[in-house]
Amino acid sequence: MESYIPNFRGHRALILHPNDADSELLVRQLTRLGVETEVIWPPPEAISKIYEVIFFCADRGPTSILDQSLIDGDIPLIAISGTEAPGRLEAMLSVNPSAMINKPLRNAGIFKALVFSYHINKYQKGINKNLVVLEEKIRLRSFVFKAILSIMKRYNLNDDDAYFALRSASMSKNIRIEAFALTLISDPNQNMKLVDAEISNNSNRNLTTPQFSENYCKG
Amino acid sequence: MSRGISIGLLFSTTGPYSVLSRAMQNGAFLAVDEVNRNATYDFHFEPEIVDPAATLENYRLACEEMLRNKNIQHVIGCYTSSSRKEVIPCFEKHDAMLWYPSHYEGFESSNNVIYTGAAPNHHIVPLARFMMKNYGNRAYCVGSNYIWAWENNRVLREILEANGGEIVSEKYLAVGSGDVEYLIEDIRKNKPDFIYCALIGESKYAFIDAVQKLREKDPAFGPDQMPISDCSLSEPELFCIGPEASRGLISSSVYFQSIHSEQNNRFIADYKAHFGQRAVASADSEAVYIAVLILAKAIHKVGTDSAYDVREATLGSSIAAPQGQVVVDEDNAHCYLTPRLGRGRDDQNFDILFESEKPVKPDPYLVWFDSRHPDADRSDENSRPALRRPENRLRVVK
Numbered sequence: 001m002e003s004y005i006p007n008f009r010g011h012r013a014l015i016l017h018p019n020d021a022d023s024e025l026l027v028r029q030l031t032r033l034g035v036e037t038e039v040i041w042p043p044p045e046a047i048s049k050i051y052e053v054i055f056f057c058a059d060r061g062p063t064s065i066l067d068q069s070l071i072d073g074d075i076p077l078i079a080i081s082g083t084e085a086p087g088r089l090e091a092m093l094s095v096n097p098s099a100m101i102n103k104p105l106r107n108a109g110i111f112k113a114l115v116f117s118y119h120i121n122k123y124q125k126g127i128n129k130n131l132v133v134l135e136e137k138i139r140l141r142s143f144v145f146k147a148i149l150s151i152m153k154r155y156n157l158n159d160d161d162a163y164f165a166l167r168s169a170s171m172s173k174n175i176r177i178e179a180f181a182l183t184l185i186s187d188p189n190q191n192m193k194l195v196d197a198e199i200s201n202n203s204n205r206n207l208t209t210p211q212f213s214e215n216y217c218k219g
Numbered sequence: 220m221s222r223g224i225s226i227g228l229l230f231s232t233t234g235p236y237s238v239l240s241r242a243m244q245n246g247a248f249l250a251v252d253e254v255n256r257n258a259t260y261d262f263h264f265e266p267e268i269v270d271p272a273a274t275l276e277n278y279r280l281a282c283e284e285m286l287r288n289k290n291i292q293h294v295i296g297c298y299t300s301s302s303r304k305e306v307i308p309c310f311e312k313h314d315a316m317l318w319y320p321s322h323y324e325g326f327e328s329s330n331n332v333i334y335t336g337a338a339p340n341h342h343i344v345p346l347a348r349f350m351m352k353n354y355g356n357r358a359y360c361v362g363s364n365y366i367w368a369w370e371n372n373r374v375l376r377e378i379l380e381a382n383g384g385e386i387v388s389e390k391y392l393a394v395g396s397g398d399v400e401y402l403i404e405d406i407r408k409n410k411p412d413f414i415y416c417a418l419i420g421e422s423k424y425a426f427i428d429a430v431q432k433l434r435e436k437d438p439a440f441g442p443d444q445m446p447i448s449d450c451s452l453s454e455p456e457l458f459c460i461g462p463e464a465s466r467g468l469i470s471s472s473v474y475f476q477s478i479h480s481e482q483n484n485r486f487i488a489d490y491k492a493h494f495g496q497r498a499v500a501s502a503d504s505e506a507v508y509i510a511v512l513i514l515a516k517a518i519h520k521v522g523t524d525s526a527y528d529v530r531e532a533t534l535g536s537s538i539a540a541p542q543g544q545v546v547v548d549e550d551n552a553h554c555y556l557t558p559r560l561g562r563g564r565d566d567q568n569f570d571i572l573f574e575s576e577k578p579v580k581p582d583p584y585l586v587w588f589d590s591r592h593p594d595a596d597r598s599d600e601n602s603r604p605a606l607r608r609p610e611n612r613l614r615v616v617k
Contacts, residue, residue: 005377009586025330032328032551034586106311107328111584 009034076117140178229296234273246504250511324370346471355412356384362417442467453501462565553581
């Protein structure tokens with residue numbers, strides 16, 4: 001069951017901020033929340049993978065103190081920001097922080113920033129994951145189209161029935177339709193046999209009945 | 220010669236929660252009197268009394284006036300969370316201290332506040348545990364439509380659902396509303412194992428009265444079959460509820476008048492001597508009383524009422540309170556308190572059903588709370604599980 005009450009007990013936070021009243025307050029408040037902290041300043045050239053969240057000073061420059069190559073979006077970043085000078089805001093946004101806390105820090109707002117940043121980071125990772133899948137699908141769309149065209153020609157089918165045959169064949173081979181379309185085009189002699197089998201299986205049925213469209217809507 | 224120290228008392232002794240606020244102010248008067256009679260103290264308190272009449276803007280204006288123009292360092296007051304949130308920025312701006320003497324929903328720890336009332340691990344967690352064990356895990360929740368009810372219902376839901384139970388319905392009434400009849404119909408239909416009530420003031424009294432009428436018609440909804448439980452019900456309110464309906468109400472509180480201890484007997488005797496034989500104390504009046512005494516002790520220790528020094532002296536300090544030993548936690552400025560559960564009687568008192576063996580460390584963010592094991596008391600440092608640490612801690616490469 002997903003917890004309704006956010007709990008950061010046992011999480012580790014890296015704080016990239018000079019040792020001062022703000023970082024002391026941050027450490028005390030995070031400790032109250034059960035979070036282990038490590039304050040490092042100046043920022044290291046490499047950042048270990050042990051942390052669940054990174055707080056970073058967004059006021060120091062001239063660019064962001066976080067080298068973009070070190071940040072892979074895998075964990076939430078929380079900016080500690082005092083200034084509102086546009087150049088600093090630009091540097092802060094360049095590393096895509098998922099939350100921001102205002103200087104001078106107060107105890108109130110730190111728990112909220114944690115909850116916020118974990119949520120945004122999780123949401124962003126979900127979107128990124130879907131994007132990868134969608135980009136791949138778009139890239140392979142032309143091969144699917146080519147495969148449908150060749151099936152339409154070979155069996156004299158309309159586009160819906162050709163798509164259904166292609167889909168059935170890929171399913172019987174247990175691979176994604178895009179991957180099957182690719183193999184079909186690269187080696188038609190070998191792979192068209194699978195489509196032949198699907199066509200003959202369905203030869204007794206009317207290929208244009210609604211049940212086919214219904215079937216491929218499920219994909 | 221004894222020097223006078225002004226302290227602010229900020230209670231809405233008029234308005235919708237005046238019954239509770241007057242009991243709180245009484246706790247302050249009692250403690251101020253005790254401090255002023257204490258011969259070992261070389262100072263006395265001069266209370267500056269303000270009634271914000273439950274209006275948020277009045278709270279803020281009163282604090283600005285006391286902190287800016289009267290140079291007051293310490294204010295004891297606020298009952299609702301909204302009023303506390305309203306004034307905290309004033310205390311941070313002027314670096315003064317608010318002594319907040321009431322149970323609340325947690326998830327806060329301002330450096331300018333000392334919290335002497337119960338945190339969620341003191342009130343809703345022990346109540347949920349007790350109700351689940353003794354009555355079942357299907358709860359009907361009804362509350363006044365603000366943060367106290369919302370947050371307590373959320374904690375209760377998490378505990379019940381993690382243990383195979385459910386909240387069968389969650390209903391909210393506007394503060395002050397007496398529109399409770401449709402709730403009774405809904406309760407009759409749902410037949411919950413128990414009711415969790417987070418209504419305040421007039422709404423609470425109207426709701427309990429309506430449940431009482433249902434009980435008279437149908438004993439299947441009696442206090443032993445389907446009790447009403449509450450985390451803010453106190454003795455002064457039983458006057459408003461009446462003797463019949465008071466029987467069997469279950470309250471989670473760190474203080475009841477019926478606690479047997481020398482400190483409590485003295486507290487109640489003093490309370491009645493000051494405010495009349497019919498006057499009854501409540502958990503909130505005790506929390507105010509504690510706050511004033513801890514403040515006096517800290518001022519005595521550091522020899523000044525400057526907010527910073529007093530805060531430093533307060534953290535970790537303790538007093539023998541009517542409820543037992545109370546210690547101010549050094550980490551979060553809330554207090555170690557003793558959770559108890561009481562069952563209402565018809566004489567404006569509670570029978571104590573459960574009492575924690577020792578004062579429990581405050582856990583305002585429920586960091587040490589585990590809904591699947593609500594029995595495990597992890598707030599005590601000694602029984603805390605070790606923080607998860609990786610076997611091979613990678614070095615940060617420079």
